[in-house]
Amino acid sequence: MRPGAPVRSLVLWFPDWPVTALARERAQPLDAGPAIAVMEHNTVVACSAAARAEGVRRGQRRRDAQALCPGLAVVAADPMRDQREFAPLVAVVEERAPGVQILRPGMCALRIRGPARYYGGEVEAARVLLTALRKGGGEGATGAEGGVEGVRAGIADGPFTAEQAARIGTGVADPVFVVPNGGAAGFLAPLSVATLIDASAAVGSGAELVDLLARLGVRTLGQFAEMDPDRVRERFGDRGVRLHSLAAGQDSREVEPRVPPPELHREVAFEPALEMAEQVAFGIRIAADEFVARLGAAGLVCTELRVELRGDRGERSERVWLHPGSFDAASVVDRVRWQLSEAAKEPEGKSVLSSGVSLVRIAPEAVDEASHHVAAIFGSGPEERLHHALSRVQAMLGHRGVLTPAIGGGRWLAERQVLVPWGDRAVLAKERSRPWPGSLPDPLPATVFPDPVPVQVASPAGAPVDIDARGRITAPPAMFLEGGRRMAIDAWAGPWPILERGWDAARARRAHRVQIIDAEGMAWLLVCEDGAWVAEARYD
The missing domain is CATH 1.10.150 (DNA polymerase; domain 1)
Structure with a gap:
């Protein structure tokens, strides 16, 4: 072969991979879910077959796609999810044809000469790989180990032409298309x-x-x-x-095989399945030691840990845990136990794992150089002692036994007060940086009631005080009743309106804030909504 000539290449294309990756993460078949569109910058980057049947197409704006399909489920693009779910499939290909290059999640290339000689031809080699990908981890496998349907294969001179062959020349009936040598x-x-x-x-x-x-x-x-x-x-x-x-069909690029990453994850299967969290925690201690040792041998430490639990009936619980420093074997075991005891429960209290645990998988989600986490000669002082003390208390009390405060967004003070378990990253339901018209400016109250306290506000004549539709107070507040105590109001200010979702009649909310100072000198932040008064916070 002359220098610079195109090399016969095979490209495997996984159509609509972001949607497939989402379905694999949720362990559900694509044809069983609603119409789904994966969006990036308000543009459709991939959509399911159900969405495509309604007219949704790649490259459409979000509003156009939703106009065509009002029931469209919109999911944000997640490159990390795409890569994470694609890696096991690349490993399946490498078991049968080494030298795979990942062009991007959902598409990979390899030189076809070696596999063609081994399997008896280019088409035969492609069909062997497609069959392996369809079977995946075997019968009963789900998620990252399950097979995937609809993979297309293109064979041509150079990866670029092979990619176009996979995209244009293949179909459901014949997923393999070959461009003859010299016909690019x-x-x-x-x-x-x-x-x-x-x-x-x-x-x-x-x-x-x-x-x-x-x-x-x-x-x-x-x-x-x-x-x-x-x-x-x-x-x-x-x-x-x-x-x-x-x-011109003169793609002289070489396929650059990836270097397979070291196997850092660990799996422990239980037969029979274990019912008690302490039994599972005890059963993975050796695996946790090996997990940390493997990372140490590679000069790495784990800063984010992915724990996957599988039930005996096919249930699955998966979560990423953070650590203020880096994980050791004991902290890995703690996270598994916590996930079994509380993180594996839905909001309504129903357990995600309704049967015994049959498999535990621990894998590093994020790693760092071990040299960045070496203790100083004289230690790290108070910071290190604080970390050890809080970690020990958390290990005894559970994941939510030690909480740290964070400030979130929103118009209501209870929304802005976010308590985060020690070591976790604050995940805010509402971003603090966004504008929140009607939110309370600084200085903020020192005590915020998680549940507003019912109170009563009366005028000098003893009549209840209200705020009308125009935002005007019906009478000057004179008396304040809270928890059975009746106090005079020395000063007051307001009202200030809070308007939410005025466009949605079902979720619209209209309220007013009023600040008062009682006879004992205590300042209160009150809210009047639909004629009812509550204390939102107190200025201690």
Whole structure:
């Protein structure tokens, strides 16, 4: 083979991979769920077959997609999820044909010469890989170990042409398409120059160049390939020459096999399944020691830990745990026990794992260099002692036994007061940085009641005080009744309106805040809503 000549390549394409990755993470079949669209920057990047049947297409704006399919379930794009769910499938391919290059999650390439000689031909090799991917981890496997349907395979000279063969030449009936040796230029010729944008992993960003070609009347790859290379270089530079060679079927890129990452995860299967959390925790102690030792041998420590629990009836509980420093074996065992005892329960209290635990899998979600976590010669002082003390208390009391405060967003003080378990990252339901019209400015009250305290406010004549539809107080507040105590009001200020979701009649909320100072000098923050008064907070 002459230097720089295209290498026969096989590209495996997983259509709509972001949607497939989401279904695999949720351990549910694609055809059983609602219409789903994965969005990035309010643009559809992938959609399910049910959404496509309603007219949703890749590249649509969010409002257009929802207009076509009002019941569309919108999910944010998650590159980490796509990569995490794609890695086990790449491992399945590597078991039968080593030397795989991940072009992007949902698409990989490899040289076809070796597998073709071993399996008796290019098409035979592709079908062996498709069968392996369809079976996945075998019968009964779910999630990351389950198989995947609908994978397409393209074989051609160079990864770029093989990718187009997988996208354009394959179908449900025949998922393998082969472009004959030397036929890449003829296969690519009728394709639109916009193909150079779609194959962004191969050619980079070429939107400006493709737009210019279209304005020059160059519509197809064949027309672009017929242009003189010297003129292309003069007009478009080196990037244009690169795109020109791809359009002519002269993709000289080598497939760059990835170096498989070290196996850092650990799994423990229980037969028969264990019912008690302490039994499971005891059963994974050796695995936790091996997990930390493997990381240490690679010069790494785990800062985020993924724990996956599987029930004897196929249930699954998965969670990522954080650590203020790095995980040791004892803290790994604690997280497994906590997840079994409380994190594996739904909000209504129903256990996710309704049967015994049959498998525990621990894997590093994020790692760091061990050198960054080496203790100083004289220790880290009060910070290190504080961490050890709080970690020991948390190990005895449970995951939510030690909480640290964080400030969230929202109009109500109870929403802004967020308590986070020690070591966890604060996950805010409402972002603090967003504008919240009607929220209380600084200085904020020192005591915020988790549940507002019912109170009564009366006028000098003893009549109840209310706030009308125009936001005006009906009478000056004079008496304040709270918890059986009746006190005079020395000063008051307000009211200030709080308006929420005025466009939604079912969830709309309208209330007013009033500040008062009672006869004992205590300041209160009151809320009047629909004629009822509550104390939201107190200025201690």
